[in-house]
Amino acid sequence: xxxxxxxxxxxxxxxxxxxxxxxxxxxxxxxxxxxxxxxxxxxxxxxxxxxxxxxxxxxxxxxxxxxxxxxxxxxxxxxxxxxxxxxxxxxxxxxxxxxxxxxxxxxxxxxxxxxxxxxxxxxxxxxxxxxxxxxxxxxxxxxxxxxxxxxxxxxxxxxxxxxxxxxxxxxxxxxxxxxxxxxxxxxxxxxxxxxxxxxxxxxxxxxxxxxxxxxxxxxxxxxxxxxxxxxxxxxxxxxxxxxxxxxxxxxxxxxxxxxxxxxxxxxxxxxxxxxxxxxxxxxxxxxxxxxxxxxxxx
Amino acid sequence: xxxxxxxxxxxxxxxxxxxxxxxxxxxxxxxxxxxxxxxxxxxxxxxxxxxxxxxxxxxxxxxxxxxxxxxxxxxxxxxxxxxxxxxxxxxxxxxxxxxxxxxxxxxxxxxxxxxxxxxxxxxxxxxxxxxxxxxxxxxxxxxxxxxxxxxx
Numbered sequence: 001x002x003x004x005x006x007x008x009x010x011x012x013x014x015x016x017x018x019x020x021x022x023x024x025x026x027x028x029x030x031x032x033x034x035x036x037x038x039x040x041x042x043x044x045x046x047x048x049x050x051x052x053x054x055x056x057x058x059x060x061x062x063x064x065x066x067x068x069x070x071x072x073x074x075x076x077x078x079x080x081x082x083x084x085x086x087x088x089x090x091x092x093x094x095x096x097x098x099x100x101x102x103x104x105x106x107x108x109x110x111x112x113x114x115x116x117x118x119x120x121x122x123x124x125x126x127x128x129x130x131x132x133x134x135x136x137x138x139x140x141x142x143x144x145x146x147x148x149x150x151x152x153x154x155x156x157x158x159x160x161x162x163x164x165x166x167x168x169x170x171x172x173x174x175x176x177x178x179x180x181x182x183x184x185x186x187x188x189x190x191x192x193x194x195x196x197x198x199x200x201x202x203x204x205x206x207x208x209x210x211x212x213x214x215x216x217x218x219x220x221x222x223x224x225x226x227x228x229x230x231x232x233x234x235x236x237x238x239x240x241x242x243x244x245x246x247x248x249x250x251x252x253x254x255x256x257x258x259x260x261x262x263x264x265x266x267x268x269x270x271x272x273x274x275x276x277x278x279x280x281x282x283x284x285x286x287x288x289x290x291x292x293x294x295x296x297x298x
Numbered sequence: 299x300x301x302x303x304x305x306x307x308x309x310x311x312x313x314x315x316x317x318x319x320x321x322x323x324x325x326x327x328x329x330x331x332x333x334x335x336x337x338x339x340x341x342x343x344x345x346x347x348x349x350x351x352x353x354x355x356x357x358x359x360x361x362x363x364x365x366x367x368x369x370x371x372x373x374x375x376x377x378x379x380x381x382x383x384x385x386x387x388x389x390x391x392x393x394x395x396x397x398x399x400x401x402x403x404x405x406x407x408x409x410x411x412x413x414x415x416x417x418x419x420x421x422x423x424x425x426x427x428x429x430x431x432x433x434x435x436x437x438x439x440x441x442x443x444x445x446x447x448x449x450x
Contacts, residue, residue, distance in 0.1 A: 013437070218345075225349045225369045227396030227427015234429070248342060252331035253437070257425030260435035278338045 013256055018279065019139055019286035020295040021048030023269050024065065028110050028290035031073060031103030033063040036116040038126055042135045046292045050141040053123060053161060055152045060093040061123035061160045064102075067150035074102040075117070088120075089151050096120055110290070124164055130172060139286075140174040141266075143203065146183040154178075154186035162190055162198070175199035177266075179206040181238045188239055201242035201266060204234055205249070220249055231258040231265060242285060244268055247275060252282070259283040270295075312358055317415060317447020319352035324370045324394045324404045326421035326441035354447065370394050370401070376408065386410045386450060390417070396427040406441065410450050417443030 025037025026046070033051050041049050052065040064070065069086045076082065076099060088096065097119040104117035130140065142161060146154045161176070176187045176198065184200045191198035205220045207213050223229040231254045235243040242264030250267055258265045264285035270276050271290050279287050280297030289295055321329065328350045332343035349368040356363050365372045374392030381387075387409050394402040406419015421441045424433050 221345060222368065223429070225346070227399060227401065228429050230425055230427055230430035232425060232430050232432070232435075233427075236430075247339065251327070251342070251346065253325070253327050253423070253425065256437060257430070257435045260425075261432070274338045278335065 013252065014259060014283045015281050016259070016283040016285070018267075018282065018284050018297050019048045020046060020292050020297060021050040021139070021141055021266070021286050021288045022046045022292040023050050023288045023290045025049065025051055026290060026292050027107065028113065028271065029293065031113060031116055031118075032107060033065055033121070034103045034116060035118050035121040035125070036103065038063070038121060039129055041292070042129055042132055042138065044293065045134055046138065048139040048141055048286060048288075048292075049135075050143060050288055051126070052143045052145050053157070054088050054145045055156060055160055056091055056093045056096055057089055058092040059152065059156055059160050061157070062088065062093065062096065062120040063123070063126070064088055064120060065145065067145060067147045069096075069100055070102055073105050073107050074100050075104040076100060079104070087150055093120075093122065123161060127164060127170065130170065135172060138172050140170065140172045141201075141288075142174065142176045144176055144178040144183050144187070146178055146180060146186075148180075148182075154180070154183040155190070157183065158186045158190035162187065162194070162196070173199075175201055175241070175264075177201040177203050177242075177244055179203035184238055184240055199242070199264070200238075200240045201244050201264065202235055202238040202240045203244045204231075217246070217248055224249065224251075224254065230254060232261045232263050235263045236261075242266060244288065247279065255282055255284055313355040313364065315448065316354040316356040316363055317413075317445040319354060319365070319367075319415075319443055319445040321442060321444040322350045322352040322365070322367060322370070323406060323417050323419060323421055323441040323443035324352070324365060324367075324372045324374075324392060325350075325402060325423045326404070326439045326443075327369075327423065327437075329442060330439050352445075354445065356448075365392070370396060371398070372404065374404065379407075384412050390419070394421070394423065399427050399431065400433075401426045402436075404441070406443075408443070412449050413446050415443070415445040415447070417441070417445070419443075 022041040024032035025041045030037035053061045054064045071082045071084045074082045101117040231243050244266040247267050266286040268288035276295045332346050335343045352365050352367040354363050354365045361376045363374045372392045372394040376388045376390040379387040392404040402423035404421050408417040421439045
């Protein structure tokens with residue numbers, strides 16, 4: 001018995017083979033969530049493509065990380081700065097395309113990235129791009145940026161994103177993530193109503209502008225350490241197949257527990273070679289990075 | 299309600315300070331999982347070091363202690379084996395909990411020299427806690443402990 005325990009103890013933890021997801025298409029390589037980024041990531045043949053989606057006033061899914069037009073990187077067609085706080089849900093797709101281009105100004109997070117001023121890419125355009133043979137087998141990760149009061153209802157996201165995907169019979173494995181359970185539930189319900197399988201992932205924790213990210217992080221680290229929160233428990237409570245966690249908040253015990261329970265853990269955002277080297281050996285489903293070309297896993 | 303009752307009972311007991319475990323054997327994951335992460339992301343291992351710092355309290359029953367840290371609260375029994383001058387050797391076992399949810403066991407041996415205690419053994423840990431009331435995933439970890447406190 002003692003010998004058996006010692007053998008088990010020395011057997012070591014399982015080693016994973018995480019999928020490498022190009023975060024926002026690879027935001028350190030191209031302007032985030034841009035047409036250039038999506039096409040570039042597909043041409044590069046990355047294993048996974050992560051991008052963010054919001055809805056316009058006429059219910060068209062477009063790629064954007066925030067419910068607002070990015071005032072850092074977007075300009076008007078005349079090259080004027082964009083006012084802060086303009087909600088995408090207040091513009092139709094035609095108005096958005098007539099009024100703004102993004103990737104026109106340097107992203108403060110990646111000031112050296114080349115500029116490619118473009119209109120917002122739509123989900124329909126991306127679906128066409130994904131039919132390229134270069135995208136065969138690429139995992140598609142749709143991060144739904146549903147935000148109560150700043151976007152249309154979650155059910156509208158589900159209908160707008162899922163129905164065209166099924167219509168075009170998306171060949172790639174796809175999953176949907178969101179940081180609100182309400183959004184995941186809307187997608188799960190919509191998929192169930194249509195008898196279609198859909199994988200979902202909870203983005204955790206939810207950072208909000210009114211609370212410092214350090215305070216939020218410390219709070220969840222404490223709750224996790226006390227056992228009040230766990231990756232497995234959070235994913236299960238959300239009815240999700242997986243959970244996406246910042247690397248600052250994940251520990252190996254939590255990752256192993258999730259792995260043993262079949263929870264697909266994704267770790268974000270690994271933008272450093274040492275971080276990628278470390279997490280590429282973890283028992284997790286994927287790593288999300290702005291530098292997918294430097295990830296040694298996959 | 300239960301927590302209040304148990305806290306009240308614990309406070310009513312004549313507990314005494316025993317030691318501080320700088321490296322704790324329960325849950326014993328810090329040496330395994332965190333030390334190697336210092337070169338990658340130092341804040342995480344630093345925080346988790348603080349979370350595993352353990353205050354050990356002796357109970358009225360000889361050898362029985364309550365060990366309290368952020369990451370684990372456990373009930374431990376230490377039995378005497380042998381003494382040679384200032385040195386003494388002990389065996390121990392413990393039930394680990396996370397806010398009173400049973401989460402694992404510790405077994406091992408400990409050596410004491412004056413105010414120093416060094417332990418070695420095994421920790422059998424699950425991911426159980428109030429946020430995950432399941433005991434279906436386990437790890438068995440060799441552990442080392444380092445504590446300072448009362449002379450035995």
